[in-house]
Amino acid sequence: MRIRDLRADDPAEHDAAVALWHAAGLTRPWNDPRADLEQALAGPSSSVLVAVDDGGGLLGAVMLGHDGHRGWMYYLAAASRGRGIGRALVAAAEERLAPHVSTVQLMVRADNGAAAAFYDRLGYAPSDATVWQRVIHDDPARSASATLLG
Ligand SMILES: CC(C)(COP(=O)(O)OP(=O)(O)OC[C@H]1O[C@@H](n2cnc3c(N)ncnc32)[C@H](O)[C@@H]1OP(=O)(O)O)[C@@H](O)C(=O)NCCC(=O)NCCS
Structure with a gap:
């Protein structure tokens, strides 16, 4: 298994990551994982x-980023469970984020006890803070153009 950046110029790899996220139950009707x-x-x-096998097949994926204060992980998924794929992806994400932030965080849906147990095993713990949010618009095209404008 090898961990590397998803290839921006490989549409098949984009498709495979989105398919993996759907199959892993991470998507919701109001989210657009491809746009994300x-x-x-x-x-x-x-x-x-992404985690890939020797033939380039997708074994897992995770999205990550930082905002100058904290690092975030989203969409962590392993194509097959219990083989160390999730752990390897989290380690790679932490290594990528470490030069920028000292803390990495993520959200676990309340009904995802398996993910909570996984993160607990990796040394993560629930924060005292709660996540607050407000939908500021429901126009996906507007979010996309905001990105293009920077
Ligand atoms: C969560 C997920 C990414 C874990 O990936 P994985 O490759 O199966 O996990 P690993 O094999 O790397 O496991 C790492 C450690 O966590 C433990 N672990 C994994 N899942 C666990 C579970 N459900 N309960 C308890 N421990 C668990 C493993 O035993 C292992 O421990 P060890 O290395 O100390 O022996 C995977 O189960 C998945 O894709 N789930 C569906 C998507 C999801 O819920 N993502 C998280 C969104 S917040």
């Missing part, structure tokens, strides 16, 4: 890392 992936690849402080 493209924005992460376009951003100066965000990336998508």
Whole structure:
């Protein structure tokens, strides 16, 4: 297994990552994982890392980025469980983020006890802070153009 950046110029790899995220149950009707992936690849402080086998087949993926204060991980998924793929992706994400931030964080959905157990095993713990949010618009095209404008 090898961890590397998802190839921005390989549409088949984009498709494979999005398919993996769907199969792993990470997507919701109100999210667009393909748009998220493209924005992460376009951003100066965000990336998508993949785990691949010797033949280049996708074994796992994670999206990551930092905002100057904290590092974030999203969309962590392993194509097959219990083989160390998730652990390797988190380690690679932490290594990528370490020059920029001292803390890495993520959100775990309340019903995803398996993910909570996985992160606990890796030394992560729930924060005292709660995540607050507000939907500021529901126009995907507007988010995409905002990215293009920087
Ligand atoms: C969460 C996920 C990425 C873990 O990946 P994985 O490759 O199966 O995990 P690993 O094999 O690297 O496991 C790493 C450690 O966590 C432990 N672990 C993994 N899943 C666990 C679980 N459900 N309960 C308890 N421990 C678990 C492993 O035993 C292993 O421990 P060890 O290395 O100390 O022996 C994977 O289960 C997955 O794709 N889940 C669906 C998507 C998801 O929920 N993503 C997280 C969104 S927040």
